Amino acid sequence: xxxxGVVGAVxxxxxxxxxxxxxxxxxxxxxxxxxxxSAEGFSYEWGGECWCGNGCAPDLTSCSPGVCTPNAGSxxxxxxxxxxxxxxxxxxxxxxxxxVPDPHATDAxxxxxxVASSFTAEHSxxxxxxxxxxxxxxxxxxxTHVILVIDYEDPFGEHEVxxxxxxxxxxxxxxxxxxxxxxxxxxxxxxxxxCSDGDDETEICGDCGTRQRTCESNCLWSPWSxxxxxxxxxxAAVCTPDGGEGQCATGQQLCVAGWxxxxxxxATTEVCDGVDNDCDGVVDxxxxxxxxxxxxxxxxxxxxxxxxxxxxxxxxxxxxxxCDTTTPDAGVDGGGGAGGSAFGxxxxxxPGGPGSLPLVGFIxxxxxxxxxxxxxxx
Amino acid sequence: xxKQTSWLSVTVLGCALGLFPSVGSAAPSSGDxxxxxxxxxxxxxxxxxxxxxxxxxxxxxxxxxDGGVLLLDQxxxxxxxxxxxxxxxxxxxxxAATFDDVEQYDGWAVLALDRLAAQTLLVMDPVGTPLAxxxxxxxxxxxxxxxxxxxxxxxxxxxxxxxxxxVKVLDRHLQPCTRQxxxxxxxxxxxxxxxxLNGQGGVTLRRTLRNDRSATGGVTxxxxxxxxxxxxxxxxxxxxxxxxxxxxVFSPTTPYRVEQERYRMVILNEGLQELARLESPWVLTxxxxxxxxxxxxxxxxxxxxxxxxxxxxxxxxxxxx
Numbered sequence: 001x002x003x004x005g006v007v008g009a010v011x012x013x014x015x016x017x018x019x020x021x022x023x024x025x026x027x028x029x030x031x032x033x034x035x036x037x038s039a040e041g042f043s044y045e046w047g048g049e050c051w052c053g054n055g056c057a058p059d060l061t062s063c064s065p066g067v068c069t070p071n072a073g074s075x076x077x078x079x080x081x082x083x084x085x086x087x088x089x090x091x092x093x094x095x096x097x098x099x100v101p102d103p104h105a106t107d108a109x110x111x112x113x114x115v116a117s118s119f120t121a122e123h124s125x126x127x128x129x130x131x132x133x134x135x136x137x138x139x140x141x142x143x144t145h146v147i148l149v150i151d152y153e154d155p156f157g158e159h160e161v162x163x164x165x166x167x168x169x170x171x172x173x174x175x176x177x178x179x180x181x182x183x184x185x186x187x188x189x190x191x192x193x194x195c196s197d198g199d200d201e202t203e204i205c206g207d208c209g210t211r212q213r214t215c216e217s218n219c220l221w222s223p224w225s226x227x228x229x230x231x232x233x234x235x236a237a238v239c240t241p242d243g244g245e246g247q248c249a250t251g252q253q254l255c256v257a258g259w260x261x262x263x264x265x266x267a268t269t270e271v272c273d274g275v276d277n278d279c280d281g282v283v284d285x286x287x288x289x290x291x292x293x294x295x296x297x298x299x300x301x302x303x304x305x306x307x308x309x310x311x312x313x314x315x316x317x318x319x320x321x322x323c324d325t326t327t328p329d330a331g332v333d334g335g336g337g338a339g340g341s342a343f344g345x346x347x348x349x350x351p352g353g354p355g356s357l358p359l360v361g362f363i364x365x366x367x368x369x370x371x372x373x374x375x376x377x378x
Numbered sequence: 379x380x381k382q383t384s385w386l387s388v389t390v391l392g393c394a395l396g397l398f399p400s401v402g403s404a405a406p407s408s409g410d411x412x413x414x415x416x417x418x419x420x421x422x423x424x425x426x427x428x429x430x431x432x433x434x435x436x437x438x439x440x441x442x443x444d445g446g447v448l449l450l451d452q453x454x455x456x457x458x459x460x461x462x463x464x465x466x467x468x469x470x471x472x473x474a475a476t477f478d479d480v481e482q483y484d485g486w487a488v489l490a491l492d493r494l495a496a497q498t499l500l501v502m503d504p505v506g507t508p509l510a511x512x513x514x515x516x517x518x519x520x521x522x523x524x525x526x527x528x529x530x531x532x533x534x535x536x537x538x539x540x541x542x543x544x545v546k547v548l549d550r551h552l553q554p555c556t557r558q559x560x561x562x563x564x565x566x567x568x569x570x571x572x573x574x575l576n577g578q579g580g581v582t583l584r585r586t587l588r589n590d591r592s593a594t595g596g597v598t599x600x601x602x603x604x605x606x607x608x609x610x611x612x613x614x615x616x617x618x619x620x621x622x623x624x625x626x627v628f629s630p631t632t633p634y635r636v637e638q639e640r641y642r643m644v645i646l647n648e649g650l651q652e653l654a655r656l657e658s659p660w661v662l663t664x665x666x667x668x669x670x671x672x673x674x675x676x677x678x679x680x681x682x683x684x685x686x687x688x689x690x691x692x693x694x695x696x697x698x699x
Binding site for chain 1: 425434453474475476493494495517518520521523524525526539540541542543545549550555556557558559560561568573574575587588589604605606607608611624626628632633634635636639661662663664666
């Protein structure tokens with residue numbers, strides 16, 4: 001909020017000048033977080049501060065959220081119109097979540113509250129805290145806006161928050177970061193002990209696994225652990241991923257971050273094995289190197305070069321004969337990888353189609369024979 | 379002053395001639411950055427004089443394969459499609475002002491994400507014709523407000539949740555698919571990037587095969603000051619890794635203001651060995667935004683930064699001598 005609404009200003013002035021407010025109730029941070037999350041989905045109302053909750057969840061049935069509409073030519077409040085009973089602006093929301101300056105039920109409308117900038121300075125009801133030490137139930141405020149933090153920082157340093165974001169958004173729950181224009185505040189009268197040392201709690205995650213938290217020595221709960229759980233086993237471990245081709249068309253069911261997911265087999269280098277290893281929809285279409293093709297070899301039919309035929313590396317002689325009693329010569333690894341090898345057995349045959357000897361292979365054979373002849377003579 | 383007088387007049391040349399960024403007292407030195415474009419508030423982009431929570435500057439931007447930029451001007455219900463010279467090609471209309479991220483997919487689709495209101499991902503063709511729309515809540519995404527990044531990859535569109543894991547919501551044909559989930563941020567060639575503050579002022583980075591729980595190792599990055607936040611983490615087409623870190627020093631006394639901060643840009647190879655470091659003085663301001671940095675197809679780091687005068691687009695070439 002850049003300016004106060006009239007109602008808000010009057011109430012804020014009352015807040016600031018009236019010394020007889022009750023201290024905030026002694027309660028754990030979880031109670032504030034619950035009150036805050038119960039506002040999600042209610043409308044933004046300039047100068048408003050009420051909504052209905054059912055535990056930690058919003059009650060959008062008993063109490064219909066209002067509707068905020070920017071006036072013609074405007075993009076937001078205060079040049080806006082609100083209809084309906086319930087709604088809050090940013091500072092009305094945090095004031096009510098924090099129960100300051102007085103404790104009221106969340107559905108109590110038109111009660112005293114503070115303005116956003118109030119939360120940037122020390123106060124008898126809250127203390128300013130460093131932005132790099134925020135905890136759930138803290139507030140983060142600038143001169144124009146205030147936000148309720150509801151979780152510890154995530155791996156990147158952002159926080160989950162609830163905030164009355166604006167007329168077109170309403171009260172939202174999201175992950176966000178804060179610029180240096182924000183400062184942190186922590187309400188007083190937070191219960192100093194909310195659990196017993198050694199206690200632990202477990203929650204079920206999405207559709208697999210759990211998360212845990214433990215009560216630490218300061219008798220406060222630790223942050224929740226990430227969701228994790230064992231992967232399915234046996235028949236339940238096999239799955240078919242969407243759109244996978246070749247060996248990527250089969251997958252393994254995993255439990256990831258609390259959700260079952262079909263993890264496709266990884267695409268690998270295409271080798272000569274009758275399998276679409278690189279998952280491009282074509283079998284055995286790798287490079288000569290990856291397929292183990294073009295290497296000199298000998299078999300009972302004579303000297304030849306290796307070629308990938310029907311998922312196996314065969315030795316093909318210049319006349320087109322294949323004999324699978326093949327002796328690979330130096331440098332031939334039997335197929336360039338994990339693929340099958342045709343070395344073994346002895347049946348000379350004439351390949352057709354893909355089995356035809358490539359010219360390059362034939363040239364290599366000739367070159368190899370010449371080299372061998374020179375070596376022998378030498 | 380690098381300021382326009384007409385709608386989207388190109389300021390590239392003026393900026394490149396060193397006039398940039400002497401725009402208002404809040405503009406830092408451009409450092410090693412190449413200023414690319416400056417757009418003043420209100421009359422060209424955004425609405426800085428809002429009365430509600432945040433300003434309404436562009437929440438996000440994306441780099442197109444041709445070197446142009448998509449700028450999410452959500453408050454004006456549009457995406458600005460700019461060519462490689464910064465000239466306006468077209469406005470792409472948006473149905474609402476609540477979109478907060480934009481991306482492009484392989485040059486033929488524009489993606490607009492509305493996490494908080496409609497909670498949808500809108501797919502459009504390059505001129506803005508809607509092609510598809512997918513709801514965000516569902517398997518892997520309990521709360522759409524916790525989506526922390528939109529990641530177009532060759533195998534589809536992934537949404538990162540809480541900076542912990544990512545959910546594939548559209549396949550490579552941009553059709554809804556059975557949702558896959560991987561830890562970290564998926565990158566190409568079956569890998570993922572993982573980044574996390576280490577609680578000691580540094581950041582731990584890992585690059586693993588997707589969902590490889592046996593992977594160990596990684597590197598620890600530190601800066602000249604404690605790292606407060608990982609601003610961006612991504613990989614380019616060649617497997618080069620880019621980590622942008624927000625270093626900040628807080629006053630030890632109340633109200634614990636930030637005394638100094640900067641962005642440390644660390645470039646690493648796919649084995650996570652450092653190749654280069656850059657320093658950006660441009661940081662998040664009170665004019666909040668969601669996406670500040672992108673890795674372009676030109677392997678440059680692009681940054682969108684705000685000052686009191688307007689929106690700055692800068693790019694950083696880490697290979698420059």
